[in-house]
Amino acid sequence: MSRILVIDDEEYIGWIIKKAFEGTDHEVQTCTSALQGIDMVQKQSFELVFLDLRLPDMDGMEVLSKLKKLYKELAVIIITAHGSIDTAIESMKKGAFDYITKPFDVDELLLIAEKALNMTKLREEIHYLRREASKHIDDISFISKNAKVNSIYGILPQISESSAPILIRGENGNGKEVLARKVHDLGKRKHKPFVVFNCSLGNEEFIERELFGYEGDIKVDKDKRRIGSLDIAHKGTIFFDEISALSKNMQLKLLKFIETGEMQRPGGNSEKLDVRIIAATNKNLLQSIEQGDFREDFYYGINLVSLELPPLRERIEDISDFIYCFINKYDTEGKIGEVTPEALKLLKSYHWPGNIRELENVIERIILLNQGPSIKALNLPAEIFEQKKRGRNPIIYFPEEGINLEEVEKELIMKALKMANQNQSRAAQLLGITRSALIYRMQKYGI
Known part of the structure; x- marks a missing residue:
């Protein structure tokens, strides 16, 4: 059942509209002043308001503004005389759903009202779905119709419960860290720390200190002890991003920790720690082994379970779901309701070198700049919008290690x-x- 309010100083108008809705699943209330109507909207819940533009105590346009401030999604239909049609049209620009002129046809009034109520219902459903989706926004990469991705999701419960080292392979920006967090959150370590360690953020000395900590450094702080990322991850999980960036010397030290559970702190004694290792790489480590850049024993030490996430361009069937999840995440005011078919076609045909992360950035930027109710082809960045001008020339990306x-x-x-x-x-x-x-x-x- 929908609740409808009529604000008109002519009691006869309120009576006609109330009579028109008799026998329907709608409840109609009436009032004859602007202040009374605003008060009723504040105290009760209405889906639709019929508002006369000429009221004795307040201008109808001002009433419209106040009603929309109270409830942005409230559908308002303006009632006006023939001579005020220009004003009625102006009111639609300011948020009114539609207008009817006096004297009005009852069937036309019912038709406009039904459209307005359907729109309100649709908006409420969209907001509900967005609220529900926002509860799971951290699982954004776990939306998939792709068989290869779902095969990974299918084994997550088993591998999450173990403490076996995991190697996640895939291009940058395709959700490797999100997958690692999911493994952690599904397992017995979920209430313990999840530590992210980027292996490419420093030289070997820096990496060793950040990872293992140090104790009794003569040059810096003789009597002080600093804990490292492995200490913080005790009983939890450490995620090594860009594991291929570790020097072979550091690979050996970390391998000893994986095999024994004992960490040798620089300047201190060895300590026993319980840490699950999850590593990620965007490189072909087997080729790195052949080239002498990666230790074979370390590779097998971190690769007890191997997972490979495909790039976004191989997950075309997932792009629509990703787009609407990112709209939900960044369009907090609910301005955007859809993506036009042309825009969606261009988004699906783009090669996405930056994968899911690039798609998220594109949608966030569009929402920041776009004021319309939909994402159109013209709203897309030039590199996506202008694909059709490039024809069918293939775009080929070479990994750093080259191809066969x-x-x-x-x-x-x-x-x-x-x-x-x-x-x-x-x-x-x-x-x-x-x-x-x-x-x-x-x-x-x-x-």
Whole structure:
């Protein structure tokens, strides 16, 4: 049931509107002054107000402003005479839903009222969903229709309960830290510290002090003891971001801690600590091992459980959900209700080198600058909006360690064949080569 208020100094108007809603699931109350109407809105809950622009005790536009301040989402329909239509239109610019002119048609009044009530109901539903979503905003990366991502989520309960070291692989900005926090929060250590340690923020001496602390440093503070990140993470979890940045010497020291649970504090004695290790990298560590930059024993020490998060461009089916979660997070006033189909198409076709983090930044920036009720294609940053001007030229990103060209070509051929249901002519068309050229490459790679 919806509650409706009529504010009009002509009692007859209030009676007509009340009569019009008889037999419907709506309750109508009436009053004949602005002050009485404002007081009723303050004390009761109304979904819709019919407001006469000409009232004896206050100008109708002023009443509209006061009503919208009391309840921003309140639907207000202006009642006006023929000679005041310009004023009625101006009132719509200031927040009124619509207007009707005297004398009005009852059927038209009921139709406008139903539209207004539906809009109010829709807004309330949106606000409810946004409030619910905001309770889980920290789980933003755990929205997925992607099979590979969901396979990871499926094993989280088991791996969260153990203390086994975990290695999370994936590009920057795709939610590796969020995944590590989720593992921590689901396990028995959830009430203990979760410590983030960035391995790329200093030289070896700095890293060692920050990680292990120190005791009795002669040069700095002879009689003082400083605890490190491992001390803080005792009984909890430490997340090593960019683990590949550690020197081989530090890798060895950390490996000894993983194997024994004993930490050797510089200048002090060894101490026993209980810390779960979760590491993350955006590099191919096996290639780093081959190049001599990473210890093989350390790799296997941190890689008892291996998880790989795909980049956002391989999770196109998740982009819509991410966008609306970020709208909920940053659009605190509820200005934006939708993303237009054209804008959504461009957002889904963009390559997202910065992954989820870049998408979040884009949505936050749009909300900061956009005053409209929707996100349109024109609101998007130039690099996204102007994709259509670039045509179908591929954008290729090379990892720092480089690529194996033959492996890439082989993988592309296999994907094309899969998309073409093993139809060689169609696969060749997808690859932009002749069928004979495709068959030659298939034989070359043993496909």
